[in-house]
Amino acid sequence: MTKHTLSVLVENRSGVLSRVAGLFSRRGFNIDSLAVGVTEDPEVSRMTIVVDGDDYIVEQVNKQLNKLIDVIKIRTLESSDSVSRELALIKVNATPASRTEIMQIVEIFRAKIVDVSKNTLTVEASGANEKVTALEDMLKQFGIKEIVRTGTIAIERGNRFIKAGNSEE
Amino acid sequence: MKLTGAQVLVKSLELEGISTIFGYPGAAISPFYDALLDSKLKHILTRNEQGAAHGASGYSRVTGKTGVCVSTSGPGATNMITGIATAYSDSIPLVAITGQVQLDLIGRDVFQEADITGATEPFCKHNYLVKDINQLPRIIKEAFHIAASGRPGPVVIDVPIDIQTQTVEFKYPQEVEIRGYKPNYKGHPQQIKKIAEAVSKAKSPLICAGGGVISAKASEVLTKLAERCGIPVVTTLMGIGAIPGSHSLNLGMLGSHGVYSANYAVNNTDLLILIGARVGDRALGTAGKIAQKAKIIHIDIDPAEIGKNVSTTIPVVGDVRLVLEALLEIVKAGETEQWVSMVKEIKEKRKKPVDSQTNNVNPRLIIDRLSQKLDVDAIMATEVGQNQIWAANNFRAGKPGTFITSGGLGTMGYGLPAAIGAKLGKPESTVVVVGGDGSFQMSMPELGTIKQEEIGIKIIILNNSRLGMVRELQKNRHNGRYSQVFLDCNPDFVKLAEAYGFNAERITNNTQIDSALDRFLADDRTYILECVVDSEEATV
Numbered sequence: 085m086t087k088h089t090l091s092v093l094v095e096n097r098s099g100v101l102s103r104v105a106g107l108f109s110r111r112g113f114n115i116d117s118l119a120v121g122v123t124e125d126p127e128v129s130r131m132t133i134v135v136d137g138d139d140y141i142v143e144q145v146n147k148q149l150n151k152l153i154d155v156i157k158i159r160t161l162e163s164s165d166s167v168s169r170e171l172a173l174i175k176v177n178a179t180p181a182s183r184t185e186i187m188q189i190v191e192i193f194r195a196k197i198v199d200v201s202k203n204t205l206t207v208e209a210s211g212a213n214e215k216v217t218a219l220e221d222m223l224k225q226f227g228i229k230e231i232v233r234t235g236t237i238a239i240e241r242g243n244r245f246i247k248a249g250n251s252e253e
Numbered sequence: 254m255k256l257t258g259a260q261v262l263v264k265s266l267e268l269e270g271i272s273t274i275f276g277y278p279g280a281a282i283s284p285f286y287d288a289l290l291d292s293k294l295k296h297i298l299t300r301n302e303q304g305a306a307h308g309a310s311g312y313s314r315v316t317g318k319t320g321v322c323v324s325t326s327g328p329g330a331t332n333m334i335t336g337i338a339t340a341y342s343d344s345i346p347l348v349a350i351t352g353q354v355q356l357d358l359i360g361r362d363v364f365q366e367a368d369i370t371g372a373t374e375p376f377c378k379h380n381y382l383v384k385d386i387n388q389l390p391r392i393i394k395e396a397f398h399i400a401a402s403g404r405p406g407p408v409v410i411d412v413p414i415d416i417q418t419q420t421v422e423f424k425y426p427q428e429v430e431i432r433g434y435k436p437n438y439k440g441h442p443q444q445i446k447k448i449a450e451a452v453s454k455a456k457s458p459l460i461c462a463g464g465g466v467i468s469a470k471a472s473e474v475l476t477k478l479a480e481r482c483g484i485p486v487v488t489t490l491m492g493i494g495a496i497p498g499s500h501s502l503n504l505g506m507l508g509s510h511g512v513y514s515a516n517y518a519v520n521n522t523d524l525l526i527l528i529g530a531r532v533g534d535r536a537l538g539t540a541g542k543i544a545q546k547a548k549i550i551h552i553d554i555d556p557a558e559i560g561k562n563v564s565t566t567i568p569v570v571g572d573v574r575l576v577l578e579a580l581l582e583i584v585k586a587g588e589t590e591q592w593v594s595m596v597k598e599i600k601e602k603r604k605k606p607v608d609s610q611t612n613n614v615n616p617r618l619i620i621d622r623l624s625q626k627l628d629v630d631a632i633m634a635t636e637v638g639q640n641q642i643w644a645a646n647n648f649r650a651g652k653p654g655t656f657i658t659s660g661g662l663g664t665m666g667y668g669l670p671a672a673i674g675a676k677l678g679k680p681e682s683t684v685v686v687v688g689g690d691g692s693f694q695m696s697m698p699e700l701g702t703i704k705q706e707e708i709g710i711k712i713i714i715l716n717n718s719r720l721g722m723v724r725e726l727q728k729n730r731h732n733g734r735y736s737q738v739f740l741d742c743n744p745d746f747v748k749l750a751e752a753y754g755f756n757a758e759r760i761t762n763n764t765q766i767d768s769a770l771d772r773f774l775a776d777d778r779t780y781i782l783e784c785v786v787d788s789e790e791a792t793v
Contacts, residue, residue: 095433099382103374110375140560147557153379153399156433248432 087116088142089161089168089238092131093248095154096122103152104131113137113145117170117235128156128248132237134213156248161238168238171208172216173198177227178205186226193219204229212236258386259284259417262350263292265393268425271321273297273312273677275305279325281365282352284417297677297706300698302329304670306336306407307696310345311674314657315632315682317470319346319401320674326352327365330411331372335664337407338376342661343491344468346405348396349377355415356384369411378406386419391426398429403436404555405468436554440571440579447567448550449584451524455548457592458484459522461507461537464491464660465529465553471574472496472653475528478581483589484526485596487515489536490645491660492529498624498649502593504600508536510642510793514600519543526550529573532562533661552576612762614784616640616715619766620647623685623713626770631683632657632675636668636692639721639792644687646793655682666695669712673699676708683711683774690716690743697749704753709777714746717786725792750781757781 094100101120108115116134123130135145142160149155161168178186178200186205190197195209209219213236220231240246256264262285266274273295278286289296299305302324309320320340324333330351340347353359354366370380379399381392389412396408452458466475472495479486479502486496487507496503505512507519519525519537525547532540532551540563543549548566551559552573559568569576605617620643627633629651635644635658650656657675659667672686693714703710724738750757756778760769773782 099370099374102371106374143560144557147561151555151557153431153434 086136086138088135088137089163089166089236090133090135090145090149091159091161091238091246092133092149093123093156093158093246094129094131095156096127096129097154100129100154103154104133104149107148107152108145111144111148113141119235119237121237125248132235134236157246159240159246161240165244166238166240168212168236169210170213170216170236171210171234172220173232174207174209174220174223174228175204175230176207176223177229178203182226186223189219189222193222195219254423255420256423257284257288257418257420258383258389258412259288261389261421261423262393262412262417263288263294264423265390265425266294266321267292269393269397270318274321274323275299275308275312275674276323277302277305277325277329279329279352279365281326281354281414282323282329282350282412282417284414285323285350285352285412297673297702299670299673300701301696302332303336303666304673304696304699304702306333306340306347306349307664307667307670308674308677308702309347310336310340310343311634311657311671312678313345313347313674314671315654315675316678317654319348319397321348321350323350324352325365326354326369327367329365330369331367334372337373337409339659339662339664339667340407341376341378343464343659344405345407346400347407348400349407349409351409351411352417353382353411353413356413359413369409373409377409380409380411382411383413383416386416386421389416389421390423394426395429395431399431399434403434404465437556437570438554438572438575440552440569440576442579444567444569445576445579446583448526448569448580451548451550451567452482452484452526453585453587455524455587456589457522458482458524458526458587458589459518460484460486460526460528461489461519461530462486462492462495462528463489463530465573466492466495467529467653469529469554469573470653471529471577474574474577474581476500478577478584481581482584482586483593485518485593487511487518489530489533489660490658493645493648493656494650494653497651501597504596506645509538510535510645512646513603514596517599518596522547524548524550526552528552528577529554531558537563613787613790614715614760614766615763616643616784616786616790617647618763619713619715619770619784620644620687622766623770624649626774627651627683627685630679630681631655631685632672632679634658634668634672634675634684634686636686636688636695637663637665638689638692639717639725639790640687640689640692640715642792643715665692669693669696669710670699670702672710673702673706673708676710677706680708683777684709685711685713687713687715689721690714690718690740691720694743700749700753700755703779704755708779710779711773712779712781714781714783715786716743716746716783717788717790718743719788721788721790722792724788746781746783755779755781757783759783759785761785
């Protein structure tokens with residue numbers, strides 16, 4: 085099983101998310117992550133969906149998503165031709181003794197401390213999925229209280245872009 | 254012109270050319286029913302909302318128009334769900350209008366509230382919850398466009414009661430613009446060329462015609478193609494009628510419940526041409542094996558069907574009729590004489606003699622005899638179970654759209670209301686429904702609809718006092734441990750018919766078939782013919 089990233093433009097209407105999510109569950113497709121947000125056109129939202137599966141599954145996901153009336157356009161993003169990022173907020177136990185070490189790790193990962201209390205630090209990290217996971221692994225030793233991850237968003241490199249109209253390159 | 258939402262619904266239906274709708278009133282749809290009084294639309298009051306959806310489906314299948322069914326909110330709409338799912342499985346264009354509780358009460362679990370757009374999402378082509386009266390005309394226009402275009406299917410419009418009473422300046426849109434929905438009708442010329450090459454090289458080509466051939470009105474061009482290129486044809490359950498039942502190249506229905514000649518051809522072809530067929534498990538459960546030996550061409554309007562259940566050598570996405578017309582212009586016949594004469598011979602040799610046991614009525618024999626007595630325009634609807642297969646394998650459809658059955662979902666209780674819809678759509682045709690005692694009883698209250706509408710439906714009940722197909726399954730798969738398949742205390746169907754004022758009779762052996770069928774078909778009035786069938790009778 086490999087991971088595939090789909091960039092999906094959908095009508096920004098109520099019910100779209102449930103249509104897409106429902107389709108995945110009833111067709112037995114596995115969603116790794118799904119991130120939704122509005123695009124430069126307020127009537128259009130973009131979903132970035134990371135799917136676990138072989139080529140057959142990805143083709144089926146593509147075709148079945150295309151059948152949804154509210155789905156405008158789908159593109160499978162190749163990792164070599166796209167930039168992908170994920171944002172994570174990690175709340176980790178921090179004692180006066182461990183605080184410095186945590187901050188060093190955070191620095192190495194070019195992450196940020198965004199909140200501090202007597203016995204916790206909250207770290208904001210962004211990067212490719214693997215980087216966030218690596219940071220999480222490093223922080224586990226201190227005791228992670230809570231993690232919030234956005235799921236991957238991705239955009240194509242260079243001049244290529246996906247738009248709802250026909251002005252696609 | 255200012256109209257209420259209810260009037261907009263009625264007026265839009267008229268503008269869409271709808272003349273007959275099927276439904277059942279209730280509180281949340283009451284403004285619509287009020288507006289209906291001022292319209293010429295004919296409304297058929299069914300006895301259950303499921304019957305309304307099935308009726309609209311049967312109507313659609315014989316007229317080629319989009320069927321319309323209406324229900325109230327909550328239980329009315331949930332009753333209709335099975336009909337919507339049935340239409341979805343068989344790609345039948347429907348527009349289902351459901352009442353909904355008022356907008357600001359949605360989500361509060363008020364009386365007769367159910368989330369119908371949520372519930373129908375998995376088995377309708379699209380659905381709408383109308384939240385703004387100004388959007389209503391556009392939504393109706395889009396719904397009809399989506400239902401009938403591309404791969405047809407049901408579309409649900411859920412209309413809160415306050416939307417039905419609000420007013421709007423009515424202007425029905427002429428065009429639709431849905432950027433996420435642009436069906437591709439014209440097949441790719443390069444792919445069609447490839448088909449032509451493959452056909453001319455094939456020694457044992459075979460066409461598998463599905464329901465898509467009928468909905469695309471491609472039967473004529475398909476028959477021409479088969480004749481010109483010498484290609485035998487097998488049909489799926491939904492494809493029955495795609496080529497006339499008596500055509501010499503028609504090898505019959507394939508699949509687990511099909512006939513030997515059709516399955517022989519499928520297993521020995523070197524080029525399987527799937528046309529408007531979705532490679533369902535009951536039809537082509539061994540598609541993978543076939544693909545190892547044969548090239549597979551798949552022509553379908555729905556790109557998602559191609560490659561879903563079988564890998565394809567030459568895929569073509571497009572309207573089946575347009576693709577076949579383009580193909581017919583360039584295709585040259587291969588050398589198939591040997592193959593054609595071989596499969597024809599097998600068809601003759603393996604034709605099961607219909608045995609004339611005299612203890613009971615042989616269900617195959619009565620369908621066969623009935624088929625001989627019906628004219629080419631006659632329509633046969635079936636229920637689901639053994640009756641469906643007996644009918645499918647022994648009825649010779651004269652024309653496309655004359656065999657009406659729930660192929661995909663396999664919905665018991667479909668046949669009777671679908672037959673009502675068919676009769677209303679084609680009043681001049683004889684409409685016969687074949688059911689078992691089990692499935693007939695699922696929609697039996699629709700006899701009331703027949704009485705009220707004063708239409709003539711010819712009803713055959715093949716009564717084996719069993720849920721026959723399940724009984725057979727339990728015999729074969731569960732060592733004959735029969736569980737809940739006995740219907741030995743069925744009502745007296747003849748007396749039941751009398752209660753509705755219908756003619757009826759019961760026959761118990763094969764010698765009675767001919768004269769009974771003559772009485773059955775003598776006039777255009779409803780007639781129930783109950784046939785006592787051996788409880789151990791096999792399906793195939």
